[in-house]
Amino acid sequence: MNKPFFNLVALQFxxxxxxxxxxxxxxxxxxxxxxxxxxxxxxxxxxxSGRAAVIESSEATADYWISWIARERDSSRGEHAxxxxxxxxxxxxxxxxxxxxxxxxxxIPGSDSLRYFFDPRSGEAQMTYLTLERSxxxxxxxxxxxxxxxxxxxxxxxxxxxxVPGLLAMDIMSSAxxxxxxxxxxxxxxxxxxxxxxxxxxxxMFLASHxxxxxxxxxxxxxxxxxxxxxxxxxxxxxxxxGSVLQLPSLPRVGDSDRSEASAHDARRFDTxxxxxxGGLRPGRAPRVRAGGTRRAFLLRRHEAIQMVLIDRGAxxxxxxxxxxx
Amino acid sequence: xxSARNIVKSFKDxxxxxxxxxxxxxxxxxxxxxxxxxxxxxxxxxxxxxxxPDAGEIRILGKSWSTDExxxxxxxxxSLQETAYIDKLTVEETLNLFxxxxxxxxxxxxxxxxxxxxxxxxxxxxxNLSHGMxxxxxxxxxxxxxxxILILDEPTTGLDPVARxxxxxxxVDLKKKKTSLILTTHYMEEAEYLCDYIVIMDRGSVVxxxxxxxxxxxxxxxxxxxxxxxxxxxxxxxxxVEGALGLVWDEKSNRGHLSVRDxxxxxxRFLEAVEREKATLLALECRKMNLDDLFINLTGRHLHE
Ligand SMILES: Nc1ncnc2c1ncn2[C@@H]1O[C@H](COP(=O)(O)OP(=O)(O)OP(=O)(O)O)[C@@H](O)[C@H]1O
Ligand SMILES: [Mg+2]
Numbered sequence: 157m158n159k160p161f162f163n164l165v166a167l168q169f170x171x172x173x174x175x176x177x178x179x180x181x182x183x184x185x186x187x188x189x190x191x192x193x194x195x196x197x198x199x200x201x202x203x204x205s206g207r208a209a210v211i212e213s214s215e216a217t218a219d220y221w222i223s224w225i226a227r228e229r230d231s232s233r234g235e236h237a238x239x240x241x242x243x244x245x246x247x248x249x250x251x252x253x254x255x256x257x258x259x260x261x262x263x264i265p266g267s268d269s270l271r272y273f274f275d276p277r278s279g280e281a282q283m284t285y286l287t288l289e290r291s292x293x294x295x296x297x298x299x300x301x302x303x304x305x306x307x308x309x310x311x312x313x314x315x316x317x318x319x320v321p322g323l324l325a326m327d328i329m330s331s332a333x334x335x336x337x338x339x340x341x342x343x344x345x346x347x348x349x350x351x352x353x354x355x356x357x358x359x360x361m362f363l364a365s366h367x368x369x370x371x372x373x374x375x376x377x378x379x380x381x382x383x384x385x386x387x388x389x390x391x392x393x394x395x396x397x398x399g400s401v402l403q404l405p406s407l408p409r410v411g412d413s414d415r416s417e418a419s420a421h422d423a424r425r426f427d428t429x430x431x432x433x434x435g436g437l438r439p440g441r442a443p444r445v446r447a448g449g450t451r452r453a454f455l456l457r458r459h460e461a462i463q464m465v466l467i468d469r470g471a472x473x474x475x476x477x478x479x480x481x482x
Numbered sequence: 483x484x485s486a487r488n489i490v491k492s493f494k495d496x497x498x499x500x501x502x503x504x505x506x507x508x509x510x511x512x513x514x515x516x517x518x519x520x521x522x523x524x525x526x527x528x529x530x531x532x533x534x535p536d537a538g539e540i541r542i543l544g545k546s547w548s549t550d551e552x553x554x555x556x557x558x559x560x561s562l563q564e565t566a567y568i569d570k571l572t573v574e575e576t577l578n579l580f581x582x583x584x585x586x587x588x589x590x591x592x593x594x595x596x597x598x599x600x601x602x603x604x605x606x607x608x609x610n611l612s613h614g615m616x617x618x619x620x621x622x623x624x625x626x627x628x629x630x631i632l633i634l635d636e637p638t639t640g641l642d643p644v645a646r647x648x649x650x651x652x653x654v655d656l657k658k659k660k661t662s663l664i665l666t667t668h669y670m671e672e673a674e675y676l677c678d679y680i681v682i683m684d685r686g687s688v689v690x691x692x693x694x695x696x697x698x699x700x701x702x703x704x705x706x707x708x709x710x711x712x713x714x715x716x717x718x719x720x721x722x723v724e725g726a727l728g729l730v731w732d733e734k735s736n737r738g739h740l741s742v743r744d745x746x747x748x749x750x751r752f753l754e755a756v757e758r759e760k761a762t763l764l765a766l767e768c769r770k771m772n773l774d775d776l777f778i779n780l781t782g783r784h785l786h787e
Contacts, residue, residue: 171570347562347564347565350562354531
């Protein structure tokens with residue numbers, strides 16, 4: 157049958173598919189873009205911005221930090237703001253998953269050394285980790301025991317995890333803007349709109365046909381990008397191993413550092429007991445990192461201000477006074 | 483069947499149509515003639531219900547656009563000045579699209595394709611059609627619903643004589659079907675060839691209207707001496723030549739247009755005046771008055787300026 161609605165929708169698809177370059181812009185480009193960005197980010201070449209760290213444990217740990225903050229504040233005359241919320245470990249895990257912090261620390265029970273928990277694929281977490289380690293070195297002196305790193309896997313905090321939904325949203329926006337907005341402008345310029353309006357065709361049907369066409373096109377674009385990302389997920393996520401955390405030269409450095417001597421030790425498993433509730437957090441390889449070397453205090457510029465969270469299993473309130481708000 | 487009374491339409495800076503009235507009987511072919519900016523498009527688009535007049539009343543078969551739009555849309559076929567259709571649709575698909583707007587099936591397209599002589603191009607994309615073929619497609623779209631009233635806005639502008647003739651043939655055939663036609667054009671010969679009734683517009687008003695015969699007989703000055711001179715010298719003397727009815731002088735091209743009662747009497751007198759005034763003629767033509775000449779006489783301007 158010769159139905160106007162069907163014809164109006166069909167004509168848009170015909171226009172679309174008879175213009176092969178459009179297929180490139182609508183389908184291939186978003187995929188290529190996400191692939192390229194995925195590579196860029198996966199290989200650790202993405203930008204690293206400092207934000208968020210978590211610190212746990214007993215008063216002793218908190219003490220390090222409190223004294224460190226005090227010194228930092230004095231030496232920088234309030235140039236940077238550091239926040240030390242103190243959370244229970246459960247809360248810290250939730251915060252980590254939400255992306256509010258990128259790392260947390262607890263004190264190894266029965267020892268003076270620290271254990272960092274973060275996802276090594278996150279450049280932000282790596283940066284924060286390094287910053288903290290350096291600062292801590294300055295605060296606690298040479299004889300400090302080595303720290304440990306526990307690698308976690310956190311879904312949805314890497315840049316690509318924001319990128320793909322972002323691309324989809326951008327896709328929908330631009331396809332609506334250009335697909336509907338520009339299409340209407342174009343047929344208006346061509347006086348075709350006038351000509352169509354001068355037939356008994358219903359105007360609402362005309363608009364609905366554009367709407368439905370967009371819906372279909374967006375769904376197709378969505379599926380294409382989704383299939384691609386799903387197919388590539390291992391590639392996108394496994395590229396960055398914990399190793400890159402330890403490849404210090406690839407990370408920004410402030411002041412001199414001989415931290416490159418830090419080395420990875422064999423993996424150890426992480427007790428998942430506390431992480432169960434969080435879901436999505438998976439223990440991964442966790443080489444121990446010996447923190448030694450740098451003695452120089454690490455000064456943060458304002459835009460690198462790090463939010464640090466101290467976790468205290470029992471005594472959240474004990475250190476509440478340590479919070480220095482931005 | 484179409485009656486327009488005192489139609490007025492203004493835009494920001496121009497009064498495009500200044501009180502035009504028309505009565506068009508059923509089955510008649512009427513041409514609206516005029517130079518660029520005369521207000522032809524504005525007038526026909528008001529009749530087509532695409533634009534709204536500021537004042538005045540339009541009735542088509544006794545119905546008006548405000549109350550009977552749906553009905554009028556069905557009985558009217560139109561082609562706008564310079565509509566671009568969808569580049570990537572084929573001719574046939576374009577016809578089917580418009581047929582569907584009228585609730586018609588895919589069986590209409592072949593009939594229209596025959597009518598506009600585009601059957602061999604039915605699988606071509608619109609973008610690959612020549613200008614003349616596009617104009618024929620546009621007329622085909624106008625004919626899709628077998629309209630009682632057909633309104634074509636400059637269907638032949640910019641076409642070569644052959645392509646123009648093809649369109650004329652289509653329209654002459656249609657006349658047998660008792661379709662009414664309103665046609666706008668710049669070409670006098672088109673109006674003469676196709677139409678029973680001619681309306682000449684200039685600057686938003688009707689200058690003169692009537693059948694071709696009426697127009698030519700009503701204006702008694704029936705013959706024309708048309709000439710080009712090297713300068714304006716002698717223009718006054720020419721206008722006083724025996725039997726002269728009026729001189730229209732175009733300053734830019736130094737073209738003179740002298741209407742006379744009778745060439746046999748006036749031409750020798752005119753040539754004497756040329757001699758006397760020491761004017762130099764570059765071109766000279768004598769003819770029976772045609773619509774172009776009538777237009778020049780009525781408006782003091784050439785139609786194709
Ligand atoms: N939408 C508009 N906005 C402003 N002015 C307009 C508009 N449409 C037409 N005009 C003006 O109205 C006058 C008449 O225009 P119109 O298009 O009706 O002339 P026309 O006789 O169809 O000329 P042409 O032979 O060039 O098609 C012109 O001066 C034109 O500039
Ligand atoms: Mg016009």
